[in-house]
Amino acid sequence: MSKHDQHFANNFSVVIGVLIVVTLLLIALARSIGTPAEEEKAAADDITKAQVTARTAPFAQVAVAGADNTALAIPSASGAAPTAMALPANGEATYKAICSVCHAAGIAGAPKVGDRAAWAPRIAQGKATLYTHALNGFQGKAGVMPAKGARADLPDALVKETVDYMVTRNQ
Numbered sequence: 001m002s003k004h005d006q007h008f009a010n011n012f013s014v015v016i017g018v019l020i021v022v023t024l025l026l027i028a029l030a031r032s033i034g035t036p037a038e039e040e041k042a043a044a045d046d047i048t049k050a051q052v053t054a055r056t057a058p059f060a061q062v063a064v065a066g067a068d069n070t071a072l073a074i075p076s077a078s079g080a081a082p083t084a085m086a087l088p089a090n091g092e093a094t095y096k097a098i099c100s101v102c103h104a105a106g107i108a109g110a111p112k113v114g115d116r117a118a119w120a121p122r123i124a125q126g127k128a129t130l131y132t133h134a135l136n137g138f139q140g141k142a143g144v145m146p147a148k149g150a151r152a153d154l155p156d157a158l159v160k161e162t163v164d165y166m167v168t169r170n171q
């Protein structure tokens with residue numbers, strides 16, 4: 001080998017060596033950047049799998065006698081059985097809880113309890129008419145009286161008792 005070739009071989013080995021080191025560094029760098037993203041992707045895959053399972057699950061399931069059917073129990077949103085709104089105890093309580101919303105201040109054209117002049121012509125119609133209007137709702141000149149004050153669950157007798165209470169306060 002000539003001296004020139006010797007020199008070339010030395011330089012060439014150094015360059016190759018440096019390139020190998022750079023390659024290894026780049027591989028290490030790429031791995032350190034790439035690994036978390038891979039983990040995220042795997043986690044996202046798990047979520048996606050769960051969503052796909054949920055969305056493609058059959059919407060009906062059959063309870064089998066003798067088998068464990070606990071997974072079919074219908075979960076309640078709050079965890080407790082829904083309770084109906086409590087009914088007020090009497091006419092006065094009903095007025096205070098429901099009717100006073102409009103009738104105490106005269107909201108939306110409601111005749112104010114205590115405003116005798118406003119109530120006199122209404123009372124003059126007779127109780128039967130007042131009951132009907134309170135029970136079924138009533139569109140008058142002043143506004144709209146919603147049926148049962150918009151509490152459809154009130155028993156008729158309680159609504160009548162409430163009308164009685166409102167009337168006695170305006171006589």
Ligand code: HEC
Nearest residue numbers: 099102109110122133134140141142143144145148149162
């Ligand atoms: C959302 C408001 C509102 C609520 C709540 C409400 N009312 Fe009324 N009520 C009215 C309005 C408005 C009128 C007057 C309608 C008209 O004459 O134009 C009225 C009128 C009446 C009248 C007179 C009807 C007539 O023939 O002149 C009675 C009796 C009455 N309400 C009873 C009740 C009772 C009992 C409740 C509760 C159970 C109640 N209201 C709750 C708005 C309301």
